[in-house]
Amino acid sequence: MADDGSEGATIEELLVESRVFPPSPAFRSDALVTDRSLYDQAAVDVNRFWEQQAHALDWFRPWDTTCAWEPPFARWFDGGTLNASWNCLDRHVAGGLGDRVAYYWEGESGETRTITYAQLLDEVQRFANVLKSLGVRRGDRVAMYMPMIPELPVAMLACARIGAPHIVVFGGFSSDALRSRIVDSGSRVVVTADGGWRRGAPVMLKQHVDAAIEGTDVEHAVVVRRLGDLAPGGAVAMSAGRDLWYHELMASAEAECPPEHMDAEDLLFLLHTSGTTARPKGIMHTTGGYLTQAAFTHRYVFDLHPERDVYWCTADIGWVTGHSYIVYGPLANAATSVMYEGTPDFPDKDRWWDIVERYKVTILYTAPTAIRTFMKWGTSYLSRHDLTSLRLLGSVGEPINPEAWVWYWKEVGGGTCPVVDTWWQTETGAILISPLPGVTDCKPGSATFPLPGIGAEVVDDHGNPVEHGGGYLTLTQPWPAMLRGIYGDPERYHETYWSRFPGRYFAGDGAKIDEDGYLWLLGRVDDVMNISGHRVSTTEVESALVDHPSVAESAVVGATDATTGQAIVAFVTLRSGESAGDNLGTRLRQHVADKIGPIARPKSIVFTDDLPKTRSGKIMRRLLRDVAEGRALGDTTTLADASVVDEIRRRSQAAPAED
Numbered sequence: 124m125a126d127d128g129s130e131g132a133t134i135e136e137l138l139v140e141s142r143v144f145p146p147s148p149a150f151r152s153d154a155l156v157t158d159r160s161l162y163d164q165a166a167v168d169v170n171r172f173w174e175q176q177a178h179a180l181d182w183f184r185p186w187d188t189t190c191a192w193e194p195p196f197a198r199w200f201d202g203g204t205l206n207a208s209w210n211c212l213d214r215h216v217a218g219g220l221g222d223r224v225a226y227y228w229e230g231e232s233g234e235t236r237t238i239t240y241a242q243l244l245d246e247v248q249r250f251a252n253v254l255k256s257l258g259v260r261r262g263d264r265v266a267m268y269m270p271m272i273p274e275l276p277v278a279m280l281a282c283a284r285i286g287a288p289h290i291v292v293f294g295g296f297s298s299d300a301l302r303s304r305i306v307d308s309g310s311r312v313v314v315t316a317d318g319g320w321r322r323g324a325p326v327m328l329k330q331h332v333d334a335a336i337e338g339t340d341v342e343h344a345v346v347v348r349r350l351g352d353l354a355p356g357g358a359v360a361m362s363a364g365r366d367l368w369y370h371e372l373m374a375s376a377e378a379e380c381p382p383e384h385m386d387a388e389d390l391l392f393l394l395h396t397s398g399t400t401a402r403p404k405g406i407m408h409t410t411g412g413y414l415t416q417a418a419f420t421h422r423y424v425f426d427l428h429p430e431r432d433v434y435w436c437t438a439d440i441g442w443v444t445g446h447s448y449i450v451y452g453p454l455a456n457a458a459t460s461v462m463y464e465g466t467p468d469f470p471d472k473d474r475w476w477d478i479v480e481r482y483k484v485t486i487l488y489t490a491p492t493a494i495r496t497f498m499k500w501g502t503s504y505l506s507r508h509d510l511t512s513l514r515l516l517g518s519v520g521e522p523i524n525p526e527a528w529v530w531y532w533k534e535v536g537g538g539t540c541p542v543v544d545t546w547w548q549t550e551t552g553a554i555l556i557s558p559l560p561g562v563t564d565c566k567p568g569s570a571t572f573p574l575p576g577i578g579a580e581v582v583d584d585h586g587n588p589v590e591h592g593g594g595y596l597t598l599t600q601p602w603p604a605m606l607r608g609i610y611g612d613p614e615r616y617h618e619t620y621w622s623r624f625p626g627r628y629f630a631g632d633g634a635k636i637d638e639d640g641y642l643w644l645l646g647r648v649d650d651v652m653n654i655s656g657h658r659v660s661t662t663e664v665e666s667a668l669v670d671h672p673s674v675a676e677s678a679v680v681g682a683t684d685a686t687t688g689q690a691i692v693a694f695v696t697l698r699s700g701e702s703a704g705d706n707l708g709t710r711l712r713q714h715v716a717d718k719i720g721p722i723a724r725p726k727s728i729v730f731t732d733d734l735p736k737t738r739s740g741k742i743m744r745r746l747l748r749d750v751a752e753g754r755a756l757g758d759t760t761t762l763a764d765a766s767v768v769d770e771i772r773r774r775s776q777a778a779p780a781e782d
């Protein structure tokens with residue numbers, strides 16, 4: 124978009140990516156969808172389209188109204204009743220799929236468990252009875268703070284079975300974060316473990332729970348024995364009467380627990396977004412619409428053939444990606460998934476590729492941060508393993524730089540697997556913008572088009588649609604898996620998502636639309652820089668840097684500058700074997716200028732071994748701005764590794780600004 128510096132100017136479109144990757148004939152020959160029929164059906168009658176998708180589930184009672192929309196509040200499939208655990212388990216077992224593997228689970232230290240649908244159903248029913256015996260009733264909230272072990276999906280589905288909404292808190296969060304989520308949700312039972320394993324070391328979850336629940340309404344902690352006697356100092360302390368062992372309760376639990384008939388709009392779960400400031404928001408997701416769209420997207424975006432695919436989503440279940448694409452979507456579709464407890468570099472940096480080879484994974488869904496880390500480590504770890512079972516790759520969580528996309532496609536997918544870049548949020552519940560792999564010609568770095576049934580538009584500062592160029596990503600119509608609100612705070616829901624552009628949901632992301640109508644996500648609008656009146660997206664400058672063969676990863680921020688308002692400071696991580704010598708900084712600045720224009724040339728470049736990231740892998744540019752402007756650091760509690768910033772600060776003081 125041409126920028127005249129006026130108030131209406133939105134975000135510049137700088138980076139032009141012209142490579143196009145159509146689905147291969149081999150992939151198309153076997154794909155679920157190869158034409159535009161789903162898009163056409165949704166365009167003709169969107170409610171009818173979603174009804175068809177909802178019919179893929181089992182309902183105890185059919186709904187009366189497909190969508191009741193009183194902005195900003197939507198109700199989907201009102202009057203219908205169903206149960207999420209029934210849809211994920213019972214109906215598959217009843218349909219003869221009891222012996223199909225639901226999860227191949229692998230612990231970090233190498234132990235494995237294979238869990239069939241029949242076994243999962245059995246365990247879920249017993250645990251549902253355990254929860255009931257602890258006084259949990261329909262509508263009561265239950266918190267979970269667990270490692271990536273099968274008992275986590277068991278606990279979630281047991282809650283769903285008895286109509287108790289779950290609140291999963293990521294096991295890497297502090298006891299304060301856990302406490303605020305327990306208090307916000309009013310949970311009286313917490314399911315946890317004595318600990319988990321991370322990079323060979325025990326993570327002491329139970330101790331955090333003890334600190335978190337002190338003085339709250341929590342009556343019971345149910346504790347899975349994962350570390351046992353390997354816990355430092357011996358088995359963890361249990362508070363008599365309050366803390367109960369999972370395995371002891373399960374040993375005497377009744378085997379059968381009939382599923383509650385839940386209203387479509389009954390709360391299925393709360394998931395708190397990890398706001399770095401203020402109170403975390405308890406995002407509300409309900410039963411019928413959420414499950415419909417999680418199942419629909421999981422099937423079509425990943426081209427799922429449940430009878431033969433082995434699907435692996437590497438996220439943690441503590442994030443929405445794990446909720447929708449490790450638990451509800453795959454199980455509703457009777458898929459076979461891999462679930463892995465640990466980190467990608469334990470015991471060595473080829474752990475994931477070892478897992479892909481051993482389980483013959485066909486579909487891999489991961490995040491750009493992981494892909495860029497593997498780029499940094501180099502291809503030797505991949506070439507140790509046979510990855511030819513893979514047939515589809517997915518990405519989520521951040522914009523994927525075109526070069527990382529191509530690397531993923533070529534080095535991981537062997538140049539034969541479509542890569543689906545999927546845009547969505549905790550709030551959206553399910554993928555909204557993504558290719559359909561048998562239909563869409565992909566452009567690396569673009570999430571391409573809204574899925575069938577989704578209305579998305581890029582608008583300018585005044586809320587007018589932008590036909591070509593940069594602006595704000597908005598959603599124009601309700602969708603079944605949309606958040607129903609912020610728990611206990613309808614005002615904040617309206618204010619946060621619906622007030623900036625009346626009548627539209629504003630996602631907080633910048634995006635551009637190219638001449639072919641492809642959508643390109645440009646990162647959070649808070650991250651947009653203003654250089655001499657030009658609004659430049661951090662994503663585009665980062666992608667230009669990653670385009671250079673020496674660079675694995677970069678994070679770019681705007682630091683206050685007396686001349687240009689803001690100046691671009693780039694933090695750069697090199698690929699393994701590369702060094703910053705020979706004026707690499709100057710060459711990189713020139714590379715960006717050549718690639719996307721002199722306006723985007725970084726003023727200075729800081730080389731660093733690592734970037735500050737949240738636990739879910741998102742780069743924390745806010746902290747880098749603090750470093751670039753020489754300020755004290757803001758809140759660092761959500762950082763995965765706090766030492767990274769100190770190192771960057773040291774290097775940044777040593778790095779001269781170049782003009």
Ligand code: PRX
Nearest residue numbers: 519520521522544545546547548549632644
């Ligand atoms: O900024 C977008 C980015 O992640 C945000 C949502 O984060 P969260 O609620 O934690 O959910 C992450 C998993 C769905 C979005 O507002 N984001 C997510 N996927 C993409 C993305 N940015 C660009 N491209 C994506 N594919």
